[in-house]
Amino acid sequence: MPCLVLASVGWWMWPQQPPTGPPHIAEGTVQADLLGPASVSRVAGTTLVAGAQSDRPGAELKVSPSDCAIAAGPTTQSVYGQEWSAFQSATYRDSRAxxxxxxxxxIGVYPNTKKAAAAFATLTGGLAKCPSSTRTDEGGRTSKWAYKARPATEVAVAWTAAQDTDASWSCAHQAQVSGRSLVQVAVCRAGDGGATASKLASSLAGKVRR
Structure with missing residues (x-):
């Protein structure tokens, strides 16, 4: 099952930082704005622990049709580009692995609100172009995914990504623009994770807005 999560959003390409005990997180940094495992666990209704982290978006994914690079990799350079001034991602997984x-x-922070809005527009435009895609990983294995996006507002969009081999399991995504930041949350689990993704994304957007 973990491979499904990684294939859906391209997180497998990001360098992982092995756990070495609780890191020192400086107040006011982008790392400090992330929601902690305990807070996320309360909203998700299950115990989660810290996993992979990255301080930069991953490379564009190999996907067919090529217009689906954004839907298949919404947290990659396809959306966040190269003009961000700070970036951080964190993946939490169930404690029993x-x-x-x-x-x-x-969280992607940009020099100004215009650039953050442009990244959000890139995301919503890419989602509108792609109902489904075939993803190819580094080992040459392919997987088919279907995407369903709700109508976007000026500051938020929600969508789901489901792999055709498991109809009961999918990833619920929500992205929001908050000032100079574009934040995203993805909740991957059996059943509907949309409400959880929405609550977490709103909380994350509130933290970066402060």
Whole structure:
């Protein structure tokens, strides 16, 4: 099951930082704005622990049709580009490592609100172009995904990504623009994770807005 999560959003390409005990997080940094595992666990209704982190978006994914690079990799350079001034992602996984639940948070901070809005427009435009895609990983394995996006507002969009081999399991995504930041949350689990993704994304947007 964990491979499904990684394939859906391209997190497998990001360098992972092995746990070495609780890191020192300086107040006011983008790392400090991330929601902690305990807070996310309360909203998700399951115990989650810290997993992979990255301080930069991953490379554009290999996907067919090529217009689906954004839908398949919404947290990659396809959306966040190169003009961000700070970036952080964190993946939390179920404590028993069964792959039954994964939550990913992403914060991309830009020099100004115009650039953040442009990245959000890139995301919503890419989602509108792609109902489904075929993803190819580094090992040459392919997987098919279907995407369903709700109508976007000026500052938020929600969508789901589901792999055709498991109809009961999918990733619920929500992205929001908050000032100079574009934040995203993905909740991957059996059942509907949309409400959880929405609550977490709103909380994350509130933290970066302060």
């Amino acid at each position: 069964t792959g039954s639940a994964t939550v990913n948070q992403v």
